[in-house]
Amino acid sequence: MHEVRPEHTAHTAQAGTAQRIGESVVGDPLQCGEVHSGPAEQVRRGRELGHRVGGRQVEHTTTSRAQVLPHHLDHLPLRRRRAEVLYEQQRVERAEARRSARRLEADDLPVPADGLTDRAEAASAAAEREHTILLAQVEQLQRRVEPRFVVRRRHDGSVAVASCAVRAAAKKVERTRRRRHDRSGLRSDPRELDRTNHDLVVVGAGIQGAAIAREAAERGIAVVLIDSRDVAAGTSSRSSRLVHGGLRYLKHGHYGLVREALHERERLLRSCPHLVRPLPMVMPFFRDGGGSPLAMRLGTWLYGRLAGRSTLPRARRLSAHDAAAAFPGLRTEGLREAILFFDAATQDARLTVANALAAKKAGAHVLTHCAVVGGGGDGLYLVDNLTGSTVVLRAHHVVNATGPRADDLRRAMRVAGEPLVHTTRGSHLVLPPRSGETALAAFLPDGRIQFVIPHRDGTLCGTTDVDDELPGDETGPPAADVDYLLEALRFLMAPAPQREDVRFAYAGWRSLPTGAGPSGAKNREAFVVAEGIPLGTLHTIVGGKLTTHRSFAERVIAAIFPTDGPSPTRMRPLPGGEGPREVTDELWWRHGGRVSLVRDLCDEDTTWRERLCPHRPFLAAELVHALRHDGAVTFADSMLRRLVHSQGPCLEKSCLRNAHTLFLRERRWTVDFDFDAAIAALRQEVAVMRGEVDAVGVS
Numbered sequence: 001m002h003e004v005r006p007e008h009t010a011h012t013a014q015a016g017t018a019q020r021i022g023e024s025v026v027g028d029p030l031q032c033g034e035v036h037s038g039p040a041e042q043v044r045r046g047r048e049l050g051h052r053v054g055g056r057q058v059e060h061t062t063t064s065r066a067q068v069l070p071h072h073l074d075h076l077p078l079r080r081r082r083a084e085v086l087y088e089q090q091r092v093e094r095a096e097a098r099r100s101a102r103r104l105e106a107d108d109l110p111v112p113a114d115g116l117t118d119r120a121e122a123a124s125a126a127a128e129r130e131h132t133i134l135l136a137q138v139e140q141l142q143r144r145v146e147p148r149f150v151v152r153r154r155h156d157g158s159v160a161v162a163s164c165a166v167r168a169a170a171k172k173v174e175r176t177r178r179r180r181h182d183r184s185g186l187r188s189d190p191r192e193l194d195r196t197n198h199d200l201v202v203v204g205a206g207i208q209g210a211a212i213a214r215e216a217a218e219r220g221i222a223v224v225l226i227d228s229r230d231v232a233a234g235t236s237s238r239s240s241r242l243v244h245g246g247l248r249y250l251k252h253g254h255y256g257l258v259r260e261a262l263h264e265r266e267r268l269l270r271s272c273p274h275l276v277r278p279l280p281m282v283m284p285f286f287r288d289g290g291g292s293p294l295a296m297r298l299g300t301w302l303y304g305r306l307a308g309r310s311t312l313p314r315a316r317r318l319s320a321h322d323a324a325a326a327f328p329g330l331r332t333e334g335l336r337e338a339i340l341f342f343d344a345a346t347q348d349a350r351l352t353v354a355n356a357l358a359a360k361k362a363g364a365h366v367l368t369h370c371a372v373v374g375g376g377g378d379g380l381y382l383v384d385n386l387t388g389s390t391v392v393l394r395a396h397h398v399v400n401a402t403g404p405r406a407d408d409l410r411r412a413m414r415v416a417g418e419p420l421v422h423t424t425r426g427s428h429l430v431l432p433p434r435s436g437e438t439a440l441a442a443f444l445p446d447g448r449i450q451f452v453i454p455h456r457d458g459t460l461c462g463t464t465d466v467d468d469e470l471p472g473d474e475t476g477p478p479a480a481d482v483d484y485l486l487e488a489l490r491f492l493m494a495p496a497p498q499r500e501d502v503r504f505a506y507a508g509w510r511s512l513p514t515g516a517g518p519s520g521a522k523n524r525e526a527f528v529v530a531e532g533i534p535l536g537t538l539h540t541i542v543g544g545k546l547t548t549h550r551s552f553a554e555r556v557i558a559a560i561f562p563t564d565g566p567s568p569t570r571m572r573p574l575p576g577g578e579g580p581r582e583v584t585d586e587l588w589w590r591h592g593g594r595v596s597l598v599r600d601l602c603d604e605d606t607t608w609r610e611r612l613c614p615h616r617p618f619l620a621a622e623l624v625h626a627l628r629h630d631g632a633v634t635f636a637d638s639m640l641r642r643l644v645h646s647q648g649p650c651l652e653k654s655c656l657r658n659a660h661t662l663f664l665r666e667r668r669w670t671v672d673f674d675f676d677a678a679i680a681a682l683r684q685e686v687a688v689m690r691g692e693v694d695a696v697g698v699s
């Protein structure tokens with residue numbers, strides 16, 4: 001886009017320089033005067049359209065803009081008047097074309113195969129299209145420079161002058177677009193964004209990308225959030241689901257990270273209590289185990305100091321007897337003592353969706369099921385995985401928040417340089433729910449920490465932390481991880497859980513900075529690496545934690561778009577975080593303050609008050625809610641990442657059939673209409689998540 005003066009534009013237009021349709025240049029408002037009387041417009045006024053029909057030249061002159069400016073508009077504000085002029089201009093042009101077509105037909109002139117009427121209609125449609133493109137461009141320009149008018153050259157070299165005062169019209173377009181994408185809950189239609197400019201594009205809708213998009217949108221930055229799959233389809237639905245400072249990181253001296261994480265923990269406990277709840281943890285010390293009670297007492301004391309004024313109680317020492325009472329099932333043989341300390345548990349996928357919803361609510365466009373496949377000077381290339389169509393987006397800043405895929409995207413964007421990311425794999429097993437709310441964080445003889453974390457719908461056991469190259473796509477835990485975790489449980493618990501107790505399993509890949517040293521000692525802080533690309537700058541995120549997503553996003557946006565003042569996200573609750581705490585209602589724990597939306601659905605259709613299936617607690621209304629308000633697109637999105645259950649979705653065919661029938665009625669996008677294919681896709685995704693847990697004899 002170049003800055004030119006109208007005189008210059010008029011000159012080049014007279015010279016008939018061809019330029020692509022939709023290409024626009026911004027004029028200097030001080031040199032311009034009234035839009036309809038500028039020199040460029042004089043060129044436009046003298047333009048004649050000619051059609052050759054049946055060997056005879058038929059001519060008609062386009063009505064000039066000055067002629068069509070109705071006097072009754074004079075009293076309107078200038079901007080509004082310009083918008084009206086533009087509309088009027090197009091209306092008159094179309095009417096003119098239709099009239100000449102009718103004249104030809106009345107004169108009985110031979111009309112060629114494509115027909116003049118067709119051509120008039122085509123011209124009319126083209127005008128309509130141009131107008132839409134123009135409004136989109138105007139809208140983009142207004143965000144940045146507030147120009148007064150846009151000069152645009154057409155195919156034939158003529159010049160169209162459009163005032164940016166079509167703001168009212170642009171707003172109308174935006175309102176319509178918003179209404180349309182509101183219907184989808186979260187996902188925008190990629191076609192509507194094709195060839196549009198934005199301040200920022202964030203690739204990857206895991207927790208980091210969603211939080212960065214939220215931060216940007218709440219600061220008024222025009223941002224698009226993109227994911228090749230669903231929100232939270234990657235590591236952000238495969239973590240240990242802890243919102244914690246990371247006691248073990250103290251050992252490696254990462255005090256800054258621990259302090260930041262503890263403060264964010266406090267913020268999350270207050271701002272989304274339905275998603276982040278306090279978690280008492282027992283840390284036992286066995287004679288044959290690892291960890292020093294003295295060092296850990298010091299560590300938990302420091303942990304409490306770093307947390308500052310926290311709502312969670314301070315750590316305290318427990319006798320072996322009290323430890324066994326606090327965590328029933330703990331092995332008592334060889335148990336010396338324990339420490340009770342507090343952290344918090346969350347639902348990672350829901351936390352990520354809440355961030356994406358907040359971003360959307362603040363004005364971000366969210367494109368799920370769109371993969372970024374590359375980029376050049378003209379934009380970022382996306383493929384819509386639902387339709388196969390390609391879309392180009394432009395933004396000077398692109399954030400690469402693809403987690404363990406960060407180097408793949410750098411390669412696709414043709415960034416030269418060494419890999420930035422090193423991946424490690426962490427596996428979890430899910431056992432049936434336990435009574436009590438206390439978790440276990442215990443040192444194994446090899447010095448690693450194992451967690452046993454009770455959730456309402458299952459008990460999470462993990463994790464391994466093994467260096468591993470991420471294969472083509474994320475896979476589930478290999479048999480070696482399953483064996484390791486079961487062995488760890490045998491060490492910690494009596495009676496020990498058996499293979500057949502395992503209900504579900506999954507593995508997640510961390511992206512850590514490349515470099516020497518054991519993965520456990522590596523800094524879990526997140527870093528940003530800025531690199532030049534033809535479009536502008538690619539900011540690659542390396543590392544990071546679920547817990548610190550908000551504070552990290554605040555730093556990223558402040559670095560890219562320097563602003564004063566604290567971030568709005570510091571105080572604002574996430575969607576669902578507002579309203580009274582209805583802790584006795586199961587539904588509130590799943591939806592928080594947004595539970596009212598689910599209740600409204602129960603009123604809309606009383607059959608939706610029923611459970612979707614007898615094996616999971618979800619109501620039919622919650623599936624409708626997932627599709628209408630939570631941005632689920634495919635059947636698998638709905639069943640895996642909206643109706644989130646620690647033991648995975650129920651895979652009984654009759655239950656899935658019920659859910660699919662409702663899905664078909666409520667889906668927003670034309671996907672998964674075939675029951676068998678939809679079920680196969682869901683089962684496949686679940687099978688991949690479970691990894692080799694089934695191969696070792698677990699049903």
Ligand SMILES: Cc1cc2nc3c(=O)[nH]c(=O)nc-3n(C[C@H](O)[C@H](O)[C@H](O)COP(=O)(O)OP(=O)(O)OC[C@H]3O[C@@H](n4cnc5c(N)ncnc54)[C@H](O)[C@@H]3O)c2cc1C
Pocket residue numbers: 203204205206207208209226227228229230231232233234235236237238239240241242243244370371372373401402403404405409424425426427463507508509510541543544545546547548
């Ligand atoms: C086993 C494990 C346990 C953990 N436990 C905890 C914990 O208890 N507490 C904590 O605070 N942190 C924890 N973490 C860390 C935390 O989970 C991760 O740091 C975080 O989830 C990473 O999020 P992300 O957004 O960077 O990546 P991801 O969640 O992986 O998101 C990346 C997204 O990018 C998308 N993508 C990739 N390529 C493209 C492309 N070309 N175009 C479009 N989209 C693309 C993917 O589909 C994916 O959705 C854990 C990590 C692991 C591995």
